[in-house]
Amino acid sequence: MAHEHKLAIFRGLLKFKSNIQKIWGVFAFLSIITIVEVYLGITKPEYLTETRWFAMKAINWVFIILTLVKAYYITWDFMHMRDELKSLRRSVVWTFVFLICYLILILLIEGDYIYDIYKSNYVKFDF
Amino acid sequence: METTVAKTGTEGKTWGGGNRPLNASYGKMMMWFFIVSDALTFSGFIASYGFSRFKFIDAWPIADEVFTHVPFLHGVPAPMYYVAFMTFILIFSSVTMVLAVDAGHKMQKNKVIIYMFFTIIGGAIFVGSQAWEWATFIKGDYGAVETKGGKIIQFLDTDGKRVALKDFAIAIPSERATHERKNGVWYDTEAETQTTFTYEEVKKGFLAHDNLLVRTQYLDENGEPTVLSRDASVDKLVNDGKLVVEGANLKHNEYGHPLFADFFFFITGFHGFHVFSGVLINIIVFFNVIIGTYERRGHYEMVEKVGLYWHFVDLVWVFVFTFFYLV
Numbered sequence: 001m002a003h004e005h006k007l008a009i010f011r012g013l014l015k016f017k018s019n020i021q022k023i024w025g026v027f028a029f030l031s032i033i034t035i036v037e038v039y040l041g042i043t044k045p046e047y048l049t050e051t052r053w054f055a056m057k058a059i060n061w062v063f064i065i066l067t068l069v070k071a072y073y074i075t076w077d078f079m080h081m082r083d084e085l086k087s088l089r090r091s092v093v094w095t096f097v098f099l100i101c102y103l104i105l106i107l108l109i110e111g112d113y114i115y116d117i118y119k120s121n122y123v124k125f126d127f
Numbered sequence: 128m129e130t131t132v133a134k135t136g137t138e139g140k141t142w143g144g145g146n147r148p149l150n151a152s153y154g155k156m157m158m159w160f161f162i163v164s165d166a167l168t169f170s171g172f173i174a175s176y177g178f179s180r181f182k183f184i185d186a187w188p189i190a191d192e193v194f195t196h197v198p199f200l201h202g203v204p205a206p207m208y209y210v211a212f213m214t215f216i217l218i219f220s221s222v223t224m225v226l227a228v229d230a231g232h233k234m235q236k237n238k239v240i241i242y243m244f245f246t247i248i249g250g251a252i253f254v255g256s257q258a259w260e261w262a263t264f265i266k267g268d269y270g271a272v273e274t275k276g277g278k279i280i281q282f283l284d285t286d287g288k289r290v291a292l293k294d295f296a297i298a299i300p301s302e303r304a305t306h307e308r309k310n311g312v313w314y315d316t317e318a319e320t321q322t323t324f325t326y327e328e329v330k331k332g333f334l335a336h337d338n339l340l341v342r343t344q345y346l347d348e349n350g351e352p353t354v355l356s357r358d359a360s361v362d363k364l365v366n367d368g369k370l371v372v373e374g375a376n377l378k379h380n381e382y383g384h385p386l387f388a389d390f391f392f393f394i395t396g397f398h399g400f401h402v403f404s405g406v407l408i409n410i411i412v413f414f415n416v417i418i419g420t421y422e423r424r425g426h427y428e429m430v431e432k433v434g435l436y437w438h439f440v441d442l443v444w445v446f447v448f449t450f451f452y453l454v
Contacts, residue, residue, distance in 0.1 A: 019229050020226065020229055023222060023225050023226060023229065024222070027218065027219070027222045030218055031215070031218065034211065034214055034215065034218065037448075037449075037453060038207055038208075038211040040453075041191075041206075041207050041452065041453045042191075042206060042207050042208075049350070060453075060454045063449050063453045063454050064449065064454070066449075067445055067446060067448075067449040070445050071442055071445055071446070074221065074438055074441060074442050074445065075438075075442065077225075078221055078222075078224075078225045078434075078438045078441075079434075079435055079438045079439070079442075080228075080431075084149070084150070084151065085149050085150045085151075087149050088149040088150070088151055088159070091149070092159060092162075092163055095163055095167075096163075096166065096167075096170070099167065099170070100167075100170050100174070103170060103171065103174045104174050104177065107174045107175060107177055107178040107181075108174075108177055108178065108181050110178060111177065111178040111179065111180065111181030111182040111184075112181045112182075112184070114182045115181060115182050115183065115184055115185075118182075119185075
């Protein structure tokens with residue numbers, strides 16, 4: 001079995017000499033992200049909790065984006081998705097992108113709608 | 128054998144057999160199938176958590192106030208630190224796992240053994256930590272009172288500090304006889320676990336201490352739970368209060384909405400079960416490595432497959448961590 005590993009991360013910006021080095025590099029990167037998340041979670045800086053982007057606090061968007069970045073590197077480097085065929089990558093990833101976006105959209109809109117009903121006892125829109 | 132096998136004339140062609148779809152071996156492919164379907168289950172859980180949270184968006188417990196404990200540091204409020212530690216343990220066990228997979232590719236048996244061992248230890252620490260977190264959550268902190276409408280009210284002093292029930296409740300001596308089977312209808316048992324104090328005792332203590340206030344679950348415009356004035360507090364507790372809640376279970380939750388506890392138990396429990404089974408599978412593979420099963424087989428693909436599962440468990444935790452503790 002041939003095991004060639006693609007050793008460059010960050011779109012080729014960072015190249016590692018061996019697979020083991022790459023693993024430690026990715027670990028360092030994931031640790032930094034986690035530390036940033038925990039730091040933000042404990043301090044809750046006001047400029048992030050006060051601002052709102054797209055109906056959510058900016059800090060929550062930061063958390064979600066950092067989480068997706070972490071998920072990408074775990075899947076791509078620890079689960080060796082980077083070394084798999086493009087077709088395998090796509091059949092796994094797009095399944096999630098479509099189904100989960102749909103699920104989240106439906107459930108969060110519904111949840112918000114019920115919240116409005118509880119709050120105002122008034123049907124805001126009919127569908 | 129020649130006579131029993133029908134020649135189709137497609138040998139060596141695409142449909143002649145022997146191909147590996149997407150260039151992944153059967154076992155790895157099936158592991159990916161499992162991971163995709165299992166991840167959709169978790170997505171369903173987390174998305175329904177989002178649904179309930181949006182439904183009660185102005186009264187959802189603040190995770191920072193719920194998970195403030197670190198083992199051996201009793202009474203020191205340290206939000207997030209312990210979960211952060213758990214996250215690191217899991218990421219690190221992922222690293223040792225992927226190092227084991229790498230050593231397996233190079234057929235270095237001893238290295239695989241060492242790295243698998245560290246992975247198992249990391250997983251065990253994580254499951255243990257989660258059990259501890261559950262125990263702390265179930266036991267509770269300050270205690271609260273549930274109103275007739277099922278809302279939770281908590282107690283503060285005038286400085287805004289949380290006050291525990293045991294610090295102000297005044298014991299009312301009373302006789303309490305255990306309800307026994309012979310005295311009642313056969314299917315009737317004692318209702319629920321008894322709390323340390325009754326509602327009447329809490330009420331009496333609250334009325335006796337002028338510096339106590341009530342905090343509701345509803346968030347004010349600053350995103351903090353609303354604190355009522357003394358008069359409103361007395362009114363709320365005396366007229367609305369119903370029962371004392373200490374800790375959390377599937378029905379009552381002193382930290383706020385019971386759904387928060389329900390989702391906490393289900394999602395972290397389901398994830399913890401995955402970690403637990405991951406540790407078990409890791410142990411099986413670990414012993415197989417030791418007795419040389421994969422050495423004889425000529426490849427360490429089994430380590431790679433269990434590695435995929437293990438990373439997936441880590442991946443799920445990354446999301447649980449975000450949506451339960453951070454957001």
